[in-house]
Amino acid sequence: xxxxxxxxxxxxxxxxxxxxxxxxxxxxxxxxxxxxxxxxxxxxxxxxxxxxxxxxxxxxxxxxxxxxxxxxxxxxxxxxxxxxxxxxxxxxxxxxxxxxxxxxxxxxxxxxxxxxxxxxxxxxxxxxxxxxxxxxxxxxxxxxxxxxxxxxxxxxxxxxxxxxxxxxxxxxxxxxxxxxxxxxxxxxxxxxxxxxxxxxxxxxxxxxxxxxxxxxxxxxxxxxxxxxxxxxxxxxxxxxxxxxxxxxxxxxxxxxxxxxxxxxxxxxxxxxxxxxxxxxxxxxxxxxxxxxxxxxxxxxxxxxxxxxxxxxxxxxxxxxxxxxxxxxxxxxxxxxxxxxxxx
Amino acid sequence: xxxxxxxxxxxxxxxxxxxxxxxxxxxxxxxxxxxxxxxxxxxxxxxxxxxxxxxxxxxxxxxxxxxxxxxxxxxxxxxxxxxxxxxxxxxxxxxxxxxxxxxxxxxxxxxxxxxxxxxxxxxxxxxxxxxxxxxxxxxxxxxxxxxxxxxxxxxxxxxxxxxxxxxxxxxxxxxxxxxxxxxxxxxxxxxxxxxxxxxxxxxxxxxxxxxxxxxxxxxxxxxxxxxxxxxxxxxxxxxxxxxxxxxxxxxxxxxxxxxxxxxxxxxxxxxxxxxxxxxxxxxxxxxxxxxxxxxxxxxxxxxxxxxxxxxxxxxxxxxxxxxxxxxxxxxxxxxxxxxxxxxxxxxxxxxxxxxxxxxxxxxxxxxxxxxxxxxxxxxxxxxxxxxxxxxxxxxxxxxxxxxxxxxxxxxxxxxxxxxxxxxxxxxxxxxxxxxxxxxxxxxxxxxxxxxxxxxxxxxxxxxxxxxxxxxxxxxxxxxxxxxxxxxxxxxxxxxxxxxxxxxxxxxxxxxxxxxxxxxxxxxxxxxxxxxxxxxxxxxxxxxxxxxxxxxxxxxxxxxxxxxxxxxxxxxxxxxxxxxxxxxxxxxxxxxxxxxxxxxxxxxxxxxxxxxxxxxxxxxxxxxxxxxxxxxxxxxxxxxx
Numbered sequence: 001x002x003x004x005x006x007x008x009x010x011x012x013x014x015x016x017x018x019x020x021x022x023x024x025x026x027x028x029x030x031x032x033x034x035x036x037x038x039x040x041x042x043x044x045x046x047x048x049x050x051x052x053x054x055x056x057x058x059x060x061x062x063x064x065x066x067x068x069x070x071x072x073x074x075x076x077x078x079x080x081x082x083x084x085x086x087x088x089x090x091x092x093x094x095x096x097x098x099x100x101x102x103x104x105x106x107x108x109x110x111x112x113x114x115x116x117x118x119x120x121x122x123x124x125x126x127x128x129x130x131x132x133x134x135x136x137x138x139x140x141x142x143x144x145x146x147x148x149x150x151x152x153x154x155x156x157x158x159x160x161x162x163x164x165x166x167x168x169x170x171x172x173x174x175x176x177x178x179x180x181x182x183x184x185x186x187x188x189x190x191x192x193x194x195x196x197x198x199x200x201x202x203x204x205x206x207x208x209x210x211x212x213x214x215x216x217x218x219x220x221x222x223x224x225x226x227x228x229x230x231x232x233x234x235x236x237x238x239x240x241x242x243x244x245x246x247x248x249x250x251x252x253x254x255x256x257x258x259x260x261x262x263x264x265x266x267x268x269x270x271x272x273x274x275x276x277x278x279x280x281x282x283x284x285x286x287x288x289x290x291x292x293x294x295x296x297x298x299x300x301x302x303x304x305x306x307x308x309x310x311x312x313x314x315x316x317x318x319x320x321x322x323x324x325x326x327x328x329x330x331x332x333x334x335x336x337x338x339x340x341x342x343x
Numbered sequence: 344x345x346x347x348x349x350x351x352x353x354x355x356x357x358x359x360x361x362x363x364x365x366x367x368x369x370x371x372x373x374x375x376x377x378x379x380x381x382x383x384x385x386x387x388x389x390x391x392x393x394x395x396x397x398x399x400x401x402x403x404x405x406x407x408x409x410x411x412x413x414x415x416x417x418x419x420x421x422x423x424x425x426x427x428x429x430x431x432x433x434x435x436x437x438x439x440x441x442x443x444x445x446x447x448x449x450x451x452x453x454x455x456x457x458x459x460x461x462x463x464x465x466x467x468x469x470x471x472x473x474x475x476x477x478x479x480x481x482x483x484x485x486x487x488x489x490x491x492x493x494x495x496x497x498x499x500x501x502x503x504x505x506x507x508x509x510x511x512x513x514x515x516x517x518x519x520x521x522x523x524x525x526x527x528x529x530x531x532x533x534x535x536x537x538x539x540x541x542x543x544x545x546x547x548x549x550x551x552x553x554x555x556x557x558x559x560x561x562x563x564x565x566x567x568x569x570x571x572x573x574x575x576x577x578x579x580x581x582x583x584x585x586x587x588x589x590x591x592x593x594x595x596x597x598x599x600x601x602x603x604x605x606x607x608x609x610x611x612x613x614x615x616x617x618x619x620x621x622x623x624x625x626x627x628x629x630x631x632x633x634x635x636x637x638x639x640x641x642x643x644x645x646x647x648x649x650x651x652x653x654x655x656x657x658x659x660x661x662x663x664x665x666x667x668x669x670x671x672x673x674x675x676x677x678x679x680x681x682x683x684x685x686x687x688x689x690x691x692x693x694x695x696x697x698x699x700x701x702x703x704x705x706x707x708x709x710x711x712x713x714x715x716x717x718x719x720x721x722x723x724x725x726x727x728x729x730x731x732x733x734x735x736x737x738x739x740x741x742x743x744x745x746x747x748x749x750x751x752x753x754x755x756x757x758x759x760x761x762x763x764x765x766x767x768x769x770x771x772x773x774x775x776x777x778x779x780x781x782x783x784x785x786x787x788x789x790x791x792x793x794x795x796x797x798x799x800x801x802x803x804x805x806x807x808x809x810x811x812x813x814x815x816x817x818x819x820x821x822x823x824x825x826x827x828x829x830x831x832x833x834x835x836x837x838x839x840x841x842x843x844x845x846x847x848x849x850x851x852x853x854x855x856x857x858x859x860x861x862x863x864x865x866x867x868x869x870x871x872x873x874x875x876x877x878x879x880x881x882x883x884x885x886x887x888x889x890x891x892x893x894x895x896x897x898x899x900x901x902x903x904x905x906x907x908x909x910x911x912x913x914x915x916x917x918x919x920x921x922x923x924x925x926x927x928x929x930x931x932x933x934x935x936x937x938x939x940x941x942x943x944x945x946x947x948x949x950x951x952x953x954x955x956x957x958x959x960x961x962x963x964x965x966x967x968x969x970x971x972x973x974x975x976x977x978x979x980x981x982x983x
Contacts, residue, residue, distance in 0.1 A: 016822070018834065047817045052653070055825075063822050063835065068814040070656055071824025072649065073679050079614075079646035083653025083661065084814070086637055087612050091657065091814050109649070112642035311637055318632035325634030327602055327772035336588045336769065337390050339579075 006045045013046055014039040016066040022057060027178035027204035028125065032064055034184040035123075042092075042192055049092045052081040054106055056098040057132050058125035058204070075106020078113035078122065082307075085118050089308035092192070093120040099140040100130050103159050107139075111168035116307040117196040123188070124161055124201050129210035142289065147209075162284035162299060165199045166277045172198035173280060174298045177218045178205060183296065190298055196306040216291045230283065230297035235267040238293060246286070254282045256293055272301045359530045359576035364423035366431030367525060369518075370448045371440030371461075373406050373416045376518035381418025383522055383539065387531045389589040389766055392579025393422040396883065397591075397764045398430035398956070403619070403702045410464075410472035415447040422529075424578040428730065428883035430763060432958035436528075438521050440464065440495070442473035449485075457489045459524065461517065463496035491570055495520045495561075502560035503553040512549075516557035523561025530576040533562060585768040592731040592760030593620070595767070596690065597627035599738025601634050602772065604660045606739065607746055608779045612637045612654035614647035615664045619702045620758040621692040624664045644669040648676035648689065655685040656823070658782065658813035660742060662688040667696045667709050670753075674716050680751035681721040681849065683823045684800075684809045687751040688741055694758045695954045704954025705758035707879045708930035713753040714908060714937070720846045722853040724748070725908040727755040729882035732767035734760060737905065743778040747859075748852060749808045755907070757929070759880045759956045783810035786818065788831070797821055800833040807852035857909040863902055863917060871898035873969045874921035876946065878904040878934055881927050881957055888962035899966050907934065915942040923969045925949050927962055 014036045022028045039049070049067040053059035055074035062069030072080045077095045085093045095113075102110045102124050113120065129147070130136040136149040140161065144153040165173050172194040176187040184202070191198035203214040217226040224240040236246040237259060245259045245267040259267060271279060280300035287294040367384070371377040378399055385397050398419040407414030421431035436457045439445040441464040452458065465480055479485050480492065499520045503513035519540070526533065537555060544551035565574075604611035615625040615638065629638045637659075641647035648663045655661035663673060670691050680687040693709045695701025713725045724744050728737035734756055741754040786795035787810060797819040800809050812819040821833060829836035830844050865874075867889050877885045882903055892899045902917060904910070918924050918938065924946040926935040932948030939946050949965040951957055 045817070046820050048815055050657075050814050051822075063824070065822075067820050068656075069820075069822035069824075070653070070683070071822065071826060072652075073675050073825055076645060076649040076676065079641065079649035080653040080656075082639070082641075082646070083612060083614065083650030083655075084657045085653075086639055086650065087610065087654040087657040087659040087661075088814060108642050109646050112646065311639075315632045315635060315637065319635075322633040325601070325605070325631060325636075327605055330598055330601060330631065330634075331769045331772070332586075332588065334588055334590070334594070335386070335390075336586050337392065338586055339392060339582045339584050339768075341584045 006043050009040045009046065011036045011040060014066055016064050018063045020064050021060065023208050025207040026057070027127065027206070028058055028061070030178045030181060031123070031125065031184065031202055031204065032061065034181045035188060036065070037181070038185045038188050041189070044092045048090065049094070050081075050084050051094045051096060052077045052084065053096040054098075054101040055132070056101045056130075057206075058096055058098045059101060061096040075101050075104070076109055077101070078106065078109040078118075078120070081120050082113055082116070082118045085120055085308050086311055089119065089312055095120050095122040097122060097124050099124065099126045099128060099138045099161070103139040103161060103164065111164065114165055114168040114170040114197045114199060117169075117171050117304055118307040119196055119309070121188070121191045121198045122200065124199065125204040126161060126201050127204045127206035127210055128158075128213050129206050131206045131209050135209035160284060161201045163281060166281045166284060166300065169277075170199050170300065171196045171302050171304050172298070173284070173300045174199070175201045175203070175296050177203035177214060177296065179218050187297065190301070194301055196304060214290055217294050226293050228286070228293050228295040230270050230272070230295050230299060232270055232272040232298065232301075234270060235264065236270050236295075237267060244293070248282075252278075252282070254286050272298045274300075275302055359574035362575050362577055363425060364421065364427065365436065365529065365575065365577055366419065366421045366434040367436040367438070367529075368417055368419045368434035368448055368451065369438045369521065370415055370417040370444035371518065372409050372443065373402060373404070373414045374409060375416070375440045376515070377416045377418050377440070380518045380522045381420055383536055384525060384531065385420050385764060386539070386589060387526065387535050388420070388422045388577075389587070390535050391531060392582070393577055394425060394427050394580035394582055394766060395420060395422045395589070395764070396427055396430045397421070398759065399762045400955075401703055408472075410441060410443055410469050412443045412447045412473055415444050417444070417448055422577050424580045426580065426582070428765070428886045429956075429959055430883075432960050436525070438525060440517070440521065442469045442475055442479070445479060446473045446475065452488065454487055455489065457491065458485060459491045459493060459521070461495040461521070462492040463494045493524065493564065498560055498564060499557045502556040506549065506552045506556060508549060508553045513553055513557075516553045519554045519557035520561035520564075523558040523563075524565045527562045527565030528574060530574055533559070582766065583768060587766045587768055589764050590732050590735075590767040591762055591764045592728065592734040592756055593623040593692065593762070594627055595732050596728070596734035596738050596756060597624045599735035600624075600628065600662060600688075600742070601631055601636060602735065602775060603739045603742035603778065604636070605634070606775055606778045607660055607742060609658070609660045610635045610637065611662065612639070612651060612659040613662045613664065614639050614641045614650040614654070616641050616644045616647045616669060618644070618666045618669050620694055620761045621664045621666045621669070621690070623761065624690065624692070644672035645676060648673040652676060652680050652683065652685060652687055655687050656683070656813070660686065660688070660746070662690065664690040664692070666692050666694050666702075667700065667712070668698065670709060670712055670716065674712075675718075677723070677751050677753075678717040678719065678721045679825050681717065681723055682825050684749045684849075685751075685811070686742075686745035686749055688745055688754060689751060690738075690754045690756070692756045692758060692761045695952070701954040703758065705880065705956055706929050706952060706954060707755070707757050707881070708933065708952070709755060710878075710907060710930065710933040710937075713755060720850065722850050722908065723750055724752045724853055724856055725755065725906070726752060727879045727905060727907055728760060729879055729903060729905065731760055731763050731765050735770075739775065739778065740905070743776065744856060744859075746778055746780045747808065748806055748856060749811055750853065755879060757880050780811065782816065783812040783819065784816055798831050798833060799823060800828055801831050802848070802852075807848060807855060854909050857912045860906050860911045863911050863913050865917060866901040866903070867893060868898035868900055871900040872922040872973050873898075873966055874900040874902060874918065874924050875962070875966065876902050876904070876918065876924055876926045876934070876938065878907060878928070881929065881962075884957035884959045884962050885927060887959035888966060891959065891963055892966050897966075897970065904934070910938075910941060914938070915944070918942055918944045918946070922973055923947065925965055925969050927951070927957055927965060929956070
């Protein structure tokens with residue numbers, strides 16, 4: 001999608017004149033800034049870019065981008081964006097969604113956009129809470145979470161967004177978080193440059209209704225012990241001195257180990273391009289809570305035909321085979337007869 | 344319906360007796376191929392030049408238990424030497440392939456009508472499955488009819504045996520035997536059907552030969568059996584000269600959408616989820632990718648609507664097709680389209696409801712959901728097609744309104760129109776209207792400091808349509824959404840006065856479309872006491888009933904609506920001219936309630952909700968009842 005002929009832009013060109021209205025201290029500000037800083041680097045023009053969102057705090061995002069945008073209805077952003085992408089494969093399409101929007105009310109559209117591999121970049125702001133409706137548990141809230149709608153604790157087991165995406169055959173799956181602008185920018189760039197549906201889960205802090213949900217992982221003091229940085233082709237190691245690592249047991253299960261115990265050669269080497277999604281899936285499920293080491297980065301990035309291109313190819317093939325459509329012939333395609341004046 | 348029975352208009356010895364029209368109903372088990380048989384008979388008749396109208400009537404189950412009344416599939420065809428519009432009230436001929444078909448459809452046959460029965464199937468087991476306690480062939484229950492007993496199954500097997508066809512496979516050809524027999528009786532030429540069989544079954548030679556043999560065996564059986572010594576001929580109709588095709592409503596609608604996109608100079612994107620009876624539009628559009636038609640079979644009804652809206656935002660003609668339950672699911676997306684003010688077509692092929700209701704049967708009870716089935720004040724234009732071929736023009740009209748006014752439009756068709764057929768004199772595509780609208784490519788406003796800018800909700804003062812600027816247009820980047828927008832700039836605005844302004848603007852835009860509609864045509868007698876107000880597929884039955892009433896010398900007027908929202912400007916004045924307005928609808932009086940509320944006219948509903956279209960007789964009776972009531976009223980007024 002990168003077009004080097006596009007005029008140079010700055011962050012200002014991508015920023016709309018609308019006042020940003022998220023709560024002070026919301027993680028969404030950092031994500032917006034990262035996207036606005038990234039856009040001038042992508043070699044695309046604002047007029048060829050469309051941001052589509054659903055409903056939720058994060059879904060106000062398009063109003064703040066000086067691009068084309070649709071703030072649609074709850075959960076349906078991937079479907080609206082599919083329409084944009086199918087109609088206009090020349091456009092750069094982004095979907096902004098949240099955990100409730102994508103995984104609860106819009107779960108169906110989310111998985112089908114990934115399955116079809118529609119060319120779009122989906123940014124899921126996961127704050128594990130319903131913020132816009134003032135604090136109910138979400139499909140990613142942990143069991144036992146006490147909220148207004150779960151005063152005795154939530155009894156709903158949560159979704160793992162990455163595992164859902166991988167189960168839906170997503171061709172690009174990544175995770176980042178709202179406190180690391182550089183990591184966000186690099187992850188969003190990789191997602192954008194991937195042709196097909198790209199999915200990025202962003203750990204995003206809701207400082208009003210679920211403050212500090214990810215602090216044990218993304219807090220500055222915890223990052224070295226708790227964040228596992230995935231890099232394609234490199235051994236999966238973490239820790240202040242990279243003394244910890246991930247190995248795959250003979251049962252196929254991933255385990256966290258001390259590198260010293262198993263030796264460097266035993267450490268699993270990350271392969272984001274593996275066609276088989278089982279490694280990415282295992283990595284996605286490596287952590288089951290927000291208090292243990294959790295992988296970030298690109299879990300999976302594989303090439304497969306994108307939907308808009310396939311639609312275009314069928315159209316082109318039909319036009320080549322049958323010639324351009326002709327209304328006169330169409331109306332006669334089921335056979336005709338003549339009625340003459342003397343009949 | 345005795346007048347629909349065959350009437351001789353000429354009778355020369357040796358030649359087939361000439362009749363002006365006949366209604367034939369083919370009925371059998373779902374697996375017996377009755378739809379195909381009816382369709383072939385129709386095509387042969389169309390090629391012969393008859394006017395015709397058809398009515399496929401089949402169960403919701405793909406294969407209900409064989410031999411049961413629930414599994415009966417029927418196809419009724421009305422062929423005529425003159426202009427007709429209905430598939431006929433009551434058949435004069437019933438072909439019943441098994442006892443269940445006889446049981447299901449005997450009640451429809453005219454008294455004294457012809458019954459052609461496949462007697463091979465009238466055994467104890469099949470009689471029991473059809474809940475017959477005695478055999479109708481010999482219990483006297485068919486005494487009032489002309490009964491022709493034909494062992495179709497065994498004759499078909501005999502005809503196919505020399506070809507090496509196994510008896511079980513030959514059984515599948517018996518519908519062609521029935522087709523051959525009826526083709527002989529009504530003097531249909533054999534060549535078109537034989538050519539069709541050769542083409543259709545060319546890849547499987549044994550099936551092809553078996554069907555040919557069965558068809559010819561049926562034809563020759565008629566020719567050589569004394570029972571059929573008397574043949575009938577329905578002459579070609581005096582249709583206006585021109586080139587004709589036999590068209591059903593769903594095909595016409597699909598072609599109309601392709602034509603609309605062509606006339607609008609826009610690519611077409613369809614989002615659709617399979618649902619009876621609308622799926623055939625998805626199928627037909629999917630065939631025509633060389634017109635630049637993009638079809639997406641979406642994951643659900645909601646996605647289908649949402650992606651059509653996305654396509655419209657991107658500059659395509661975005662369309663979604665569905666039936667009743669799908670309309671309910673698309674309600675929120677349609678409200679979004681009202682708010683976004685983008686062109687969007689929601690096509691509803693109505694069926695019996697509520698809920699799953701009668702998926703394969705017709706009804707016109709979605710007018711209320713089309714009018715009112717959205718949250719908030721969310722008016723939109725509604726167009727209704729009234730005949731199979733009219734679906735073509737209705738699709739173009741719906742698109743014209745959607746594009747010109749940047750609004751979602753609901754187009755209502757129904758199961759009867761969708762599958763029913765009629766001969767259609769093909770229009771000249773070059774005479775169809777240009778419905779294209781320009782995209783906005785320039786700034787349309789100045790900021791206080793003089794900087795040019797784009798206001799996505801700065802309206803055309805005449806149509807109140809907002810500008811349509813599509814992605815890819817430099818400088819005109821803008822955001823639209825479901826949140827209330829500021830009049831003009833389109834920025835988010837929650838202020839009380841602005842919301843009221845916007846609600847009124849959206850309503851005024853839709854109401855203003857009435858200025859863009861042609862004057863209504865009052866058919867029949869302008870000085871009649873009774874006026875029929877119709878919409879949708881009731882057109883056929885009303886047309887026949889009005890003709891008959893007027894042939895008798897009685898007066899009646901008729902107005903048929905193609906635009907249900909906004910209603911045409913002159914409708915109120917027209918309705919007030921008549922002493923009595925009756926509104927036949929395949930619902931409980933939905934349009935009737937609207938015109939009563941709108942015009943304070945004491946309109947009376949004529950309701951039918953059986954999953955079947957009106958018969959002409961039912962409408963005729965309603966006209967007669969209204970006339971009688973009025974004359975009694977006049978008398979009592981005169982006495983007092």
